Amino acid sequence: MAYSDIETASREDLRELQDDRLAETVEYAYENVDFYREALDEAGVSPDDVDSVDDLAELPFTTKEDFRDEYPDGLFAVDHEDVRRIHASSGTTGKPKIVAYTEDDLGVWKEVMARSLHAAGVRPGDTVQNAYGYGLFTGGLGFHDGVEELGATVIPTGGGNTARQLDMLRDLDSDALACTPSYCLYLAEAADERMMDVRELPLSRVVIGAEPFTDPMREEIERALGVTAVDVYGLSEIIGPGVSIECEEAQDGLHVWEDHFYPEVVDPQTGEPLPEGEEGELVLTSLTKEALPVLRYRTGDITSLNYEKCDCGRTAVRMDNVTGRTDDLLIVRGVNVYPSQIEEVMLDLGDVAPHYRIDLYREDTLDTMEITVEHHEDFRGTPDDLREEIESELRDVLEVRPDEVEVVEPGEIERTEVGKVKRVFDHR
Template identity: 45%
Template structure:
């Protein structure tokens, strides 16, 4: 069964809807967002020039840095009295990227996520255990709003407190689990230690997982341990949050809600379209959003598109699970960070140099980040007490700015390995 008619439009009808919405979006950003007007004028582009879907290639790209450069509301296309929700994520300059939603945007967000829940057979009789972080990140609330739209009971458990999560799932009789793949495995590991039988003690019928990549092997392991289907969810805060695409039971690919988000796959080096089915960088344009419409956003995610209609009855284009990144972003426990963000945090702390190394590993099923930081020469003579305070300060600032827990190791000056005069910034030991 299908949640709404748009999911089964003919290709011709979908393209007609997409073109109309793209044309309207281009007009809006040109007249309401100075950033885009300047970009269009520099390229000699007028909204009237967009006469076909192929003409989207005439439009400028948008990058995450553009949101940071226009912090906080410079890319908004409406007055603040129309904004009903604000989310944000951390930024390389210490300022976050900010996204805003109108009431209409919130309705779109809950609808596209509801479509994904519906693919997994979720209905009003279900109880959702939502173990994704709530707050400024779009994750937890994105799933929450959609579940409420479907009249599904929600347990807003958020993250952490693993033993309590298991207790709540059992006692509250949750039927649907929502979390990151790594936390699902961590909960399963804890459940085994505490004597739970996940397949007998719980009443779960399916799980929705997002926030970090998952290989086929990882998905299969989660399905086997929990004994429930694995439904993947893809989204980005800049585009809307979770709900851009999601999986159904008939395919290992994810249906893109392309009546709201127009996808392109480009060669990340040439920025030219690749052949259908080939891998490249996913570029997305929001074509119905009001508060923060985004033109040709470079996601950095490497994937491919498949336009073959699905056995589930949906005709929307399917994307391959993200296979990698076109930049140096790293993902730790579902949180996206760049080495430059860590460097910014360190630059504000006295006693350490900007020679550092990020070591990524796994502790059980959870990501582990160790940050080795070189001390300055004058700190080498300080007491153990002072060094412990310094470690605590770094750890606290990393957590407060980037929302990740890092194990800090202070090392002697010039002790971090260098290659061609530069420090080796990242060592990733994760399988």
Template identity: 50%
Template sequence: MIWQKEESLSRDEMRLLQGERLRKTVAHAYENIPFYKKKMDDMGIEVGDIKGIEDLNKLPFTTKQDLRDNYPYGFFAVPMKKVVRVHASSGTTGQPTVVGYTKNDLDTWANCMARALVGMGATEDDVVQNSLGYGFFTGGLGFHYGTEKLGATIVPISSGNTKKQIQIMREFGSTMLVTTPSYALYLAESIRSMGIDPATDLKLRIGALGAEPWSYEMRNQIEELLGIKAYDSYGLSEVIGPGVGFECTHKNHIHINEDHFIPEIINPLTLKSLPVGEPGELVFTTVTKEAMPLLRYRTRDITSLIPGECGCGRTTIRMIKCTGRSDDMLIIRGVNVFPSQIESVLLNLGEIAPHYMLIVDRVNNLDTLEVWVEGKEGITFVDGMRYMKEIEKRITEEIQSVLGIQVKVKLVEPKSIARSEGKAKRIIDKRQL
């Protein structure tokens, strides 16, 4: 089922629609956001120079730092009386970024979210347990209004309080779970520790998971433990929130709602555009947002784009699941390392739990990487130290084979790595302490 006709336009039809919307957006941004007027004037770019999406690379980039520098409302393109809601990032690593929405923006967002839910197989008969945080974080309210737009039943439990989550899941008959991948794993672990069998005691059938990178191996773990089909939800608060992209039931990569968000891939070092299919940094230009349009926003996410029709009938361009973020990438002794690479190796091994931590340090001017991973209860620790060392050795060899660098693996007791009810913290980089 396809929610809206724009999801199945031909390439020519989509390019025409994108071009028309891009021209209007560039004019709107230039006339109402001082940052863009100055940037374009300094670059010698006039609004009339942008005739279609082939002219995207003439436009300036926008970064998260630009948004922080213009905190809180410097990127708003409409008067405050037309802004009906604001969201903001947590600001844990600096000045938060603030995003504004008009009534039309909220309707666009709800439509994009309804598309995502339909793509994942949801219908108006579903009971959607929304375990993402409400408030400034866009995840909770994004899925909330998308669910209402679809006509399904929303259970706005928000994040945290795991025992209550499981109680509501059982008693309310939740059929769809919305949360982060790491919390889905924690819920699955908690459900089984309470003696609950998801197959017989729960009605869950779909998981909409996002807000943090996760591997296909982690998806397999979640699906097996919860007895559901788990799908990736992609979004950024700055662009709109969740609803930028989603996996459909064919799991043939992530469909981008490109009639609203035009994607590009660039080389993060040279900033040059790359051909479709080549991996690089994902960049978005919003072409329907009123309150806060963004031109060529650098997401820092590393991926590649895939054209062509999906088996579901959608023709929108798709993106490969992100391998990581250019600003989350670790450089260990000159080698680029993404946490997702290590996660894939770990989750392919059957004798460990899907919980890990990466400890980066510098000893005698040499970078070191230590991987802490939990052993499975009843498997790793019952056979003593020798068996543990054998598993550590096997994990070490697998990681070194994939990454090409030496690492130290430490097998730790089950449930000794801190769990998260939101985004998981996987890296401790002591080089920056």
């Protein structure tokens, strides 16, 4: 059963709503944001030219560089006295991307997060342990407000403090856990060290996001914790978590709440829209934002779109699990590969644990790649045999030939308790 009727609306009704909201958004952005007025004028597009989503391709893109160039508030469409909350990206690669919310924006965010949690199987009266970070990062407060909006109980543990996280799971009978996939695995390891079997607890599902992950990693999480692991997607520039989520019934792509966020997939190189099912870069347009309307934002995330009706009955388009980011693409000796592709090949072997790191170096004019992996606790072979197997699979499946593969003992690769895990270290 859907949380909102819009989740099962006909494609025709949804399209009519999108057309109306897009036209309103373009006119609103043109009238209230200097950046968009100048960008649309330069592209030779007037708000009067936009009648439907068919006209989207005529609009210019918005990029993360635009957010940073307009720092701190050049993309705001409202005065500061109308803003009720500010969030920001980490700013690890430059100035942070500042985002703002009016009272109505916060209401939309609460609703799409409640809708998302309901799709994941969380119900009113459940207890949700929220281990996403609070503060400027949108994850913690986004989940927090959504849980309360749904009518469930939130435990605001935030990131880190793993011993207390485990105590709360046990002592408060948490039904659901929200955190990054890498932290799920860290919790499972910490529980094992305490001789604590999380699979015997009431915990039935985890809502994981903020990092790309592969199906083998999801399977490892589900096995280690005895849960259903549901993927959630969002980004601060659009609203935060709650842009899309898998349904618990199918776990076959993430339903985009496209009454609020219109998705496209474009060729990462040319920017040309791609047909349904073809993989490319996800582009999102906000349809109801007040404080910070966003037109055709290039997310950098690689995915595809599926418009077939889901087994759960929802008609909202589904995006595939994000397989990587355009800026994560590795080019080593002329071979293009994403870290998630390397992860999937390695974890499919079974003896490789879901912990690895990739180190990139440059020797003279040649790029080199070294991979370090952990073997599973129950691995009974030799490191040399596993190394040869990994090298063979990477060569056969991806045509990737790492310069070195090192197999290490469980626990030797550094874990991340707070924030997103880092797997690629570029020393070039």
